[in-house]
Amino acid sequence: MEVLLLKPTVKDTIWGGTRLISEFGFETKEDNIAEAWMLSCHKDGPAYVQNGVYAGKTLNEAIEAEGKGVLGANNADRPDFPILIKLIDAKEKLSVQVHPGDEYARRVENENGKTEAWYILDAAPGAQLVYGVKRKISRKAFSESIRRKEVETVLNFVNVKPGDVVFIPSGMLHAIGAGIFLAEVQQSSNTTYRVYDYDRPGKDGKPRELHIEKATDVVDLTVPSADFTPQGEPMITNGAEKTYLTGCRYFKMYSLNVNGAYEDSASYESFVSLLVLSGEGELRCGEQKLPLAKGSSVFIPAGKGAYTVDGTLEILETRT
Numbered sequence: 300m301e302v303l304l305l306k307p308t309v310k311d312t313i314w315g316g317t318r319l320i321s322e323f324g325f326e327t328k329e330d331n332i333a334e335a336w337m338l339s340c341h342k343d344g345p346a347y348v349q350n351g352v353y354a355g356k357t358l359n360e361a362i363e364a365e366g367k368g369v370l371g372a373n374n375a376d377r378p379d380f381p382i383l384i385k386l387i388d389a390k391e392k393l394s395v396q397v398h399p400g401d402e403y404a405r406r407v408e409n410e411n412g413k414t415e416a417w418y419i420l421d422a423a424p425g426a427q428l429v430y431g432v433k434r435k436i437s438r439k440a441f442s443e444s445i446r447r448k449e450v451e452t453v454l455n456f457v458n459v460k461p462g463d464v465v466f467i468p469s470g471m472l473h474a475i476g477a478g479i480f481l482a483e484v485q486q487s488s489n490t491t492y493r494v495y496d497y498d499r500p501g502k503d504g505k506p507r508e509l510h511i512e513k514a515t516d517v518v519d520l521t522v523p524s525a526d527f528t529p530q531g532e533p534m535i536t537n538g539a540e541k542t543y544l545t546g547c548r549y550f551k552m553y554s555l556n557v558n559g560a561y562e563d564s565a566s567y568e569s570f571v572s573l574l575v576l577s578g579e580g581e582l583r584c585g586e587q588k589l590p591l592a593k594g595s596s597v598f599i600p601a602g603k604g605a606y607t608v609d610g611t612l613e614i615l616e617t618r619t
Contacts, residue, residue, distance in 0.1 A: 324593075332388065340359035341383055382549060385483045392476045395495040413488040418464055418554070470517055470518055482576065541556075549619065564604050573616055574596050574615040
């Protein structure tokens, strides 16, 4: 398989902004783009191939045609595509929510659980997000606080800034606050249990549904420590400044600041996702050349070997 340049599915919501339209050039018939699903094989929002023999097909269709080997040995035992990568523009605050782990999600929802991580790209002064609970509370008391509309009193609100990395395991209460723009890497899942939505009406004018019982089943009420610094130190490697951001058994995230030519390779262990956050340049892999610009999403098949990124770019690199 050749290297694939992808086009996202975009989604509007009551809380979305316009940066993905004005700054990234994504198209929509709606008033906003809240989320762009940049790397996705999920049925609710697939990414589409823009180049080569699979142009116009979904990423999932291209992978099915080529075989699961393009995902790499690390994904050989996984039943489906392992991750989903989004850009999220929160003009307004999102609902407070929680995601189940694999066992519960597969048993109850027939899909993967959802562990995720956020790379904060921009944040308005004083911007906050919800990160777990701020004090110990029993599961019963937590459920009652939702029903009484008092759950905000137990939520842990924390300030964030550009460059912060927020790891959110399944079971953790969380919410993106107003004025935050971020990249999200997550398990390929769209199962979300809404805990609280500030009594906002949805598009239909009715209150948005809460999932109190399921949320109470899966929530982790341990008080977390909020350290949002990247897990690795910046290192000059292969022609770029590379920083390990965070990771888990599902994915590993790195930031790349390229100024010149950056050389790396796609091993047989994992495919590589490159998401261009700013700048422009070119990717070369064998005889293939692809232009890169802000918002470019690239899928490099496992085992593809050496590639070079040339230009001045900020990139989010993800491997499994």
